[in-house]
């Protein structure tokens with residue numbers, strides 16, 4: 001199998017928005033407007049919308065993801081959804097460790113590690129989020145926080161097991177705030193994360209690691225972010241709820257990128 005693992009990816013995170021009817025309508029609009037997108041395009045939708053969106057985008061280029069999962073395979077876990085159930089409903093991707101899950105629902109690095117294991121075992125493509133808060137950035141802890149999140153979240157895996165992994169750098173201060181990291185700020189952190197991935201899993205692994213940026217990505221700033229050498233895509237919240245804005249992001253325009261492969 002030939003893997004071009006740094007193919008760009010633009011993923012929408014719909015969070016807890018939209019009715020089923022609105023979900024189907026938005027998914028179809030995005031499908032039609034992103035047919036010629038330069039990279040992969042994924043929609044991460046609420047659990048309840050997975051099946052209907054799967055049906056609406058069947059046979060298209062769009063990929064479908066969930067926003068969380070539980071690591072148990074089955075059992076008495078009221079309110080939870082397993083990796084197998086996500087696959088059964090039509091998902092190929094899943095977000096893990098979003099800062100809203102960490103902050104509001106108590107997802108710890110250890111939980112993220114377990115969720116990652118369950119996602120990989122079910123052959124879901126995991127999008128694992130890391131990011132520092134404003135306070136942490138102000139007190140110059142950004143790199144140590146990220147180093148810790150990465151090491152703990154990815155603990156215990158062999159590089160080959162993590163081949164499908166997608167990382168997302170989402171500075172908490174940029175999520176839903178309209179304050180985007182500048183391309184230079186984001187590039188600095190992406191380069192750092194790639195170096196850390198190299199330390200943990202080897203340089204070949206790091207060279208092929210896709211790292212998405214997330215946090216107030218818009219149709220206006222996406223091209224400049226995507227032009228950075230270590231930014232391989234975007235995880236888009238607010239702007240993913242509008243077909244035209246999200247399609248413009250997915251159809252980003254940057255000078256041709258040199259292909260890199262996980263070696």
Ligand code: PGA
Pocket residue numbers: 013170174175176177178214215216217235236237238239
């Ligand atoms: P935002 O959210 O684009 O609305 O800032 C990004 C995210 O939370 O994934």
